[in-house]
Amino acid sequence: MQKTTKKALITGITGQDGAYLAQLLLEKGYQVTGTYRRTSSVNFWRIEELGIQAHPQLRLVEYDLTDLSSSIRLMQTAEPDEVYNLAAQSFVGVSFEQPVATATITALGAVNLLEAIRIVNPKARFYQASTSEMFGKVQAIPQVEDTPFYPRSPYGVAKLYAHWMTVNYRESYGIFGSSGILFNHESPLRGREFVTRKITDSVAKIVLNKLDVLELGNLDAKRDWGYAKEYVEGMWRILQAEQPDTFILATNRTETVRDFVTMAFKGAGIDVEYTGKGEAETGHCARTGKLLVRISPKFYRPAEVELLIGDPGKALRELGWAPTTTLEQLCQMMVEADMRRNEQGFSF
Ligand code: NDP
Secondary structure, X not given: OOOOOOEEEEEOOOOHHHHHHHHHHHHOOOEEEEEEOOOOOOOOXXXXXXXXXXXXXXXXEEOOOOOHHHXXXXXXXXXXXXXXXXXXXXXXXXXXXXXXXXXXXXXXXXXXXXXXXXXXXXXXXXXXXXXXXXXXXXXXXXXXXXXXXXXXXXXXXXXXXXXHHHHHHHHHHOOOXXXXXXXXXXXXXXXOOOHHHXXXXXXXXXXXXXXXXXXXXXXXXXXXXXXXXXXXXXXXXXXXXXXXXXXXXXXXXXEEHHHHHHHHHHHOOOOEEEEOOHHHOEEEEOOOOOEEEEEOHHHOOOOOOOEOOEOOHHHHHHHOOOOOOOHHHHHHXXXXXXXXXHHOOOOO
């Protein structure tokens, strides 16, 4: 493979996508600047798990997305050809508790970067991590790039602002600003606050007698889940296109949270049977009758997104991108990783 001499800037390298994207770009020969937040103990477990933390082409820089002057300095020192804005307050549940912080980081943070590009480095290509949560109360099935948006959480609203600012900077200033509307994508590197990873980690703990019961909110929510490693390849392709644009990355398959739970237990050799409805629904081991799953209202959201399913046809036609990992394979991969971690006595 021909190696590139390009430079990339990734905000949010400590997150799931940031880690996989850094790995991909380093393989392609990029010089990568990855940003992390100042906290009392910085968490590099993902880039450590991928074995890239000490890569000679990787530079880690402390940065807070909410600070415009830092964004300008970052753009001056990193001199990137490509900027991938992955940093965000990315958890829907937390956005209801912290709407102002979510807006400051997730919405205004993107504008700080766009301004820094406009002022310092207008030739840099910009990727904005947009989300299917912007479709919220869906107006069409499946969702495509021009389906009207109807976000149902402060997170979705904040992301929609950042999305439109990306489009606006493209149209107003000629900046190469592209937006990837990504549907849920998961992996063994997913944070444990997200439902899929919470499920696979809990299944591992239940099997190893470290947890009694898995507690969840709305089991009927339907999501389009893909494999994160394939989605970061899509992000890269979006920035290699001739023109800046908006693309959906999705699998065009939707399943309920309940289906994912069933799949995850099956991955650990357990069949689950469900009884009851709504908050009274429970899941039991088909063989022993042991209670495995119950509903806790504390995990319900003030406004739910019931159904997401994306059509990635445009990405296939124009970028040659298509997902190949099935949900069953993804779920199995996550259960196995969590079994291994829990057996070894640690779980991130
Ligand atoms: P993560 O939550 O795993 O990562 C988010 C990253 O943002 C972390 O590195 C986090 O740092 C960083 N961050 C948070 N606040 C700030 C701040 N104020 N300044 C600088 N950095 C900050 O998300 P993912 O990797 O899963 O997702 C990447 C992006 O894609 C996000 O923007 C997300 O909203 C979006 N997205 C994700 C989807 C998914 O299914 N994964 C679907 C669609 C969009 P720290 O480690 O310190 O918390």
